Amino acid sequence: MRPLSVDSLNPSIAKVEYAVRGELAIKAEEYREQLRQLDHGLPFDKVISSNIGNPQQKGLDQPPITFSRHVAALTEWPALADLAPNAFPKDVIARAKELGEEIGSIGAYTHSQGVPFIRKNVAKFIEERDGYPSNPAHIFLTGGASAGVSLLISMLINNPKAGVLIPIPQYPLYTATLAQHNGVPIPYHLEESDGWSTSIETIEEAIERAHRDGVVPKALVIINPGNPTGALLAEETQVKLLELCEKHSLVLLADEVYQVNLHRPDDHPFTSFKKIVAQQQSPVPLVSFHSISKGVTGECGRRGGYFECTNISDDILALIYKMVSVGLCPPVSGQIGVDTMVRPPQPGDESYELWKKETDVIHEALRHRTMTMSGRLNSLPGVSCVNSPGALYLYPQIQLSDKAQEAARKAGKQPDAFYALALLDATGICVVPGSGFGQKKGEWHYRLTCLCPGVDEYVNKLEKFHEEFIEKYGV
Amino acid sequence: MRPLSVDSLNPSIAKVEYAVRGELAIKAEEYREQLRQLDHGLPFDKVISSNIGNPQQKGLDQPPITFSRHVAALTEWPALADLAPNAFPKDVIARAKELGEEIGSIGAYTHSQGVPFIRKNVAKFIEERDGYPSNPAHIFLTGGASAGVSLLISMLINNPKAGVLIPIPQYPLYTATLAQHNGVPIPYHLEESDGWSTSIETIEEAIERAHRDGVVPKALVIINPGNPTGALLAEETQVKLLELCEKHSLVLLADEVYQVNLHRPDDHPFTSFKKIVAQQQSPVPLVSFHSISKGVTGECGRRGGYFECTNISDDILALIYKMVSVGLCPPVSGQIGVDTMVRPPQPGDESYELWKKETDVIHEALRHRTMTMSGRLNSLPGVSCVNSPGALYLYPQIQLSDKAQEAARKAGKQPDAFYALALLDATGICVVPGSGFGQKKGEWHYRLTCLCPGVDEYVNKLEKFHEEFIEKYGV
Incomplete structure (x- = not known):
């Protein structure tokens, strides 16, 4: 029989592109596997997935809202309300019962x-x-x-x-x-x-x-x-x-x-x-x-x-x-x-105080990181970054020299993908090149999430990489 | 502006048919709402959804496997292993930790x-x-x-x-x-x-x-x-x-x-x-x-x-x-x-005995109901039913008289849909007409699940309806 080939499939499928989980993300996963070995030979000790708005993933570890998980656990196994009566706030028990x-x-x-x-x-x-x-x-x-x-x-x-x-x-x-x-x-x-x-x-x-x-x-x-x-x-x-x-x-x-x-x-x-x-x-x-x-x-x-x-x-x-x-x-x-x-908890509900505290912490962390990151990225040569007022991301523009673009061409990559791959290779930070989201001809960007804890250390890595990159390729 | 119209949408969408959740199922949901009223005026007091293989739905109430829900609840809220240490078997705690x-x-x-x-x-x-x-x-x-x-x-x-x-x-x-x-x-x-x-x-x-x-x-x-x-x-x-x-x-x-x-x-x-x-x-x-x-x-x-x-x-x-x-x-x-x-529990695991008992009960109930239902359906005039050796369904063939077919035509329905609608109206039992699954020209079937508890009472209803139907329309 003819083996099943890509050419025999729906041609629309070939045209689909989804960079958020594309080449960079796949390579990042490979590095993550490699890091499990003692003698991994990589210049970093963890992969930081800044490619996707995935707050609770390993390494970012934004904790879930306790109220959400209380309700989820009790709807999975309603008998817990009797087996572990002190483990759940009263409003959660009522909510799970109602659901x-x-x-x-x-x-x-x-x-x-x-x-x-x-x-x-x-x-x-x-x-x-x-x-x-x-x-x-x-x-x-x-x-x-x-x-x-x-x-x-x-x-x-x-x-x-x-x-x-x-x-x-x-x-x-x-x-x-x-x-x-x-x-x-x-x-x-x-x-x-x-x-x-x-x-x-x-x-x-x-x-x-x-x-x-x-x-x-x-x-x-x-x-x-x-x-x-x-x-x-x-x-x-x-x-x-x-x-x-x-x-x-x-x-x-x-x-x-x-x-x-x-x-x-x-x-x-x-x-x-x-x-x-x-x-x-x-x-x-x-x-x-x-x-x-x-x-x-x-x-x-x-x-x-x-x-x-x-x-x-x-x-x-x-x-x-x-x-x-x-x-x-x-x-x-x-x-x-x-x-x-x-239907989050309301003032007076047993779950309210914790819910309020947890959500305030998340809002404040995002605000703080976004401001810190955009401020420090903006001060780098050849980088400009809108100080985003919402969502989870920054989308800095990077100038890439003719030398960098030539090196990218030789590597068979878009210049922004070349930059992002070099960033991943050097730091373990995974971002998505602007070509995945679209940009004007001759401009280059990348998207990164503002979800990583330890923002100062994180931006240190971005800065150090960028400085080394422009030292090698010029601005 | 032109309002958005069905004609302006993807024409492939119009061709899609999915009878399992089609006309019969929608009408059954309406009856279920109607039954919430004290003075509902319907000749039955519950709707039995035999249209879909959905074992845990209300009215069928096949209980979930305890082991599954134990693991699910603990992965939702891992702290429960400490907060309610006696609520979970040891193998579940180990499994949830591993996951x-x-x-x-x-x-x-x-x-x-x-x-x-x-x-x-x-x-x-x-x-x-x-x-x-x-x-x-x-x-x-x-x-x-x-x-x-x-x-x-x-x-x-x-x-x-x-x-x-x-x-x-x-x-x-x-x-x-x-x-x-x-x-x-x-x-x-x-x-x-x-x-x-x-x-x-x-x-x-x-x-x-x-x-x-x-x-x-x-x-x-x-x-x-x-x-x-x-x-x-x-x-x-x-x-x-x-x-x-x-x-x-x-x-x-x-x-x-x-x-x-x-x-x-x-x-x-x-x-x-x-x-x-x-x-x-x-x-x-x-x-x-x-x-x-x-x-x-x-x-x-x-x-x-x-x-x-x-x-x-x-x-x-x-x-x-x-x-x-x-x-x-x-x-x-x-x-x-x-x-x-x-990865179900294995002999020796704390969860094993209960898991074995629960799954045995489900297997036996399905086997018993399938045999009872196919046997009794087969003894009805104008009905023949393969005694299915697997899955969750029976697909009986029903003979429908010229008179019944003529009545269906007048109602603007396929004859098997006409039969199934009459069954729903009379008994609250929702099945899917064979036209939703396909059948040879001039043959009529319906699919029903073997999930309903109280199989004897259930088949009584099917029998009584069928007898009244052929009394009205002949065989």
């Missing part, structure tokens, strides 16, 4: 759209956040935000000339999903010199360019707070973006998974697109995504999240339901994680 | 292919089951078997004339996924009169027919034990199926999620395709799927499973890795469920 009554065993498939009771709680959370009604029937619980984004894009792409407007830099889930489903990414650049702001004109130009190419824009992706940029949209901009969507009949896909990761909320607050749509009584179809993987919960491994549909007709909601039903249901452990996120 | 050391926090993303340690344990399980080597690098942990099947089919369909051979009756995941990814289902019928056996000739005919239609068969789907049929393949047939795959350059997709649901293992044992491939030194590319949702674990809600690739080249494995990395990782709670399934 148990609604869900039954967490080992059963739930409603494909997610447990109705949890969707009601999500709707209440949205109503309290925004001050406008939310309908549980329009909410779908998902296995992380990615699953929802992928589903929506697969539904919107109705032919190979259908496109989706994507910010550059972007989170590469969007281009990966578009490649998989044969849609056209329509890039629009964010303004680095203006703190990675979003420009209506730039998007209008991208739409015109698409039309000239025979591409039909179907949707606009906005990531707010930005990934990898950390930028936050002002409400005036959000209003204009809605007007733009209305003018061009675009569905708005609002990736809002970093909505509570705000480092300077007084100057840079978060406003949901749902609120603006309601306020403006806008007819724009909106799908808003949220997740338990980021924020202060950081429960990436549970795979939990939701999306809320606004201005989406019942027949389309029925289609979405049909599609999610083929996958049966989102992970129940993730659904319970969503419930915990949208 | 914690390997995984770190279960709130972190894992390796996209699944935790390496758990994949090693899966490989050991396969080696012990089959007596042949298994490579952890060729194993992918998934969010249930469905996620893996969907991924593989999306990769194999390389153009709209690519087809996949699907047994009829089938589990509708296959046709749903093919519709979504624009592939062509190539049906081959199983032999009901021979206990739903698989015929090589029938498959050869289907391949010839496909070629005549310009369709290129890429893969053969085998569900063993069968769903909805419960049939088990004999090893001689498996050898011939491999020869057929080799002859026609087909990838074999072996859905083996019911491999431990065996009611008469002496006459109808399970042999994995992996074993036959190894034994025969066959070059056929094989992907074997397994799941924690079925078997005795029945942990559907965790979303856990795996697939093992055999005779699949490294470059294709790298492509699969890339695709799963876009979704980041399978739910960790499901991954831990896989570990628990492939």
Whole structure:
């Protein structure tokens, strides 16, 4: 028989790229294995995974919120409430009991759209956040935000000339999903010199360019707070973006998974697109995504999240339901994680004090690290870095000399990938080259997370490497 | 702006059908809501969901295996080992500690292919089951078997004339996924009169027919034990199926999620395709799927499973890795469920006795119910039912009179859907019409699970309904 070959597979698959877990991450894993040997011969003693927003991973070790795990453990094995009555706060016991009554065993498939009771709680959370009604029937619980984004894009792409407007830099889930489903990414650049702001004109130009190419824009992706940029949209901009969507009949896909990761909320607050749509009584179809993987919960491994549909007709909601039903249901452990996120302990609850302390520590650590890192990176020759007001990342721009670019070419790498590989080889720090997120021609960046404890020692390594790199290759 | 309309969406989405959670299941959920009212006006007091293999759901209430939940609760909150030292058997504490050391926090993303340690344990399980080597690098942990099947089919369909051979009756995941990814289902019928056996000739005919239609068969789907049929393949047939795959350059997709649901293992044992491939030194590319949702674990809600690739080249494995990395990782709670399934307690472990008792009870209950139900269904006029030796289902054939067919036509329903709706309306029992799984023209079936406790009372309801139905419509 002919062996199965890559050439015989779906050609769309070959086009998919996802740098966050690409070459750098794979090499970092190999180093991690190598470090298990006593005589590993590497110039570092640990790998630091700054490539992905994964707060609880080994080496970063952001502790989980105790309340979340209390509820999770008790829903896994409800008998513990009697077997270990002193191990759990009273509000946790009540919460787990309530969830148990609604869900039954967490080992059963739930409603494909997610447990109705949890969707009601999500709707209440949205109503309290925004001050406008939310309908549980329009909410779908998902296995992380990615699953929802992928589903929506697969539904919107109705032919190979259908496109989706994507910010550059972007989170590469969007281009990966578009490649998989044969849609056209329509890039629009964010303004680095203006703190990675979003420009209506730039998007209008991208739409015109698409039309000239025979591409039909179907949707606009906005990531707010930005990934990898950390930028936050002002409400005036959000209003204009809605007007733009209305003018061009675009569905708005609002990736809002970093909505509570705000480092300077007084100057840079978060406003949901749902609120603006309601306020403006806008007819724009909106799908808003949220997740338990980021924020202060950081429960990436549970795979939990939701999306809320606004201005989406019942027949389309029925289609979405049909599609999610083929996958049966989102992970129940993730659904319970969503419930915990949208219903944290309240003042007076036995769990409240600890919850407050733990979440304050996480917020403060992120704020402190982001500021320290951006400040020190900015003082390096050939590096400039927007002091990100939100999310978990920095996206510094690096100047790379002709000599460095030539060395990269010889190594068969993009210059920023060459820099990032050299950083990994020298320090064990794994970042993602800007080519994975997109950047203007001739510019080079990398994304790194602000999750590593011991920020001073960490930045020392980045600095030392950078100085050695420019000593070798010039600025 | 134009409102977003169904017509503007991906046309493949409209073609997707998934009857297991379709019209009947939606109506059953509505009845369940209605029953919450005191004055509900329905002729039954509970809805029995026999439409889906979901053992732990409310009303069926198959208890989870204690060992699984012990491990799950302790990995959620490891401090419980100290806070409630007497609540957990020693082997559970050791297991949770071992998993914690390997995984770190279960709130972190894992390796996209699944935790390496758990994949090693899966490989050991396969080696012990089959007596042949298994490579952890060729194993992918998934969010249930469905996620893996969907991924593989999306990769194999390389153009709209690519087809996949699907047994009829089938589990509708296959046709749903093919519709979504624009592939062509190539049906081959199983032999009901021979206990739903698989015929090589029938498959050869289907391949010839496909070629005549310009369709290129890429893969053969085998569900063993069968769903909805419960049939088990004999090893001689498996050898011939491999020869057929080799002859026609087909990838074999072996859905083996019911491999431990065996009611008469002496006459109808399970042999994995992996074993036959190894034994025969066959070059056929094989992907074997397994799941924690079925078997005795029945942990559907965790979303856990795996697939093992055999005779699949490294470059294709790298492509699969890339695709799963876009979704980041399978739910960790499901991954831990896989570990628990492939490493049950052993004689001498503190958990062993209870685990043995619990799993024996589940096996015996399924065996007893399947036999009772098939026996009593067979004695009804116009009903014939293969006494299924495996899986969780029966798939009785029902004769429907001209009068019944005419009434169905007037109601705008398929005759078997008409029958199933009438059954739901009269008894609260929700089954899935055969049209959701496929059947020969002019034949009618339905699928029901063998999971309902109180089997005698349950079958009483089926009998009473059937008698009233044929009284009204004749045989």
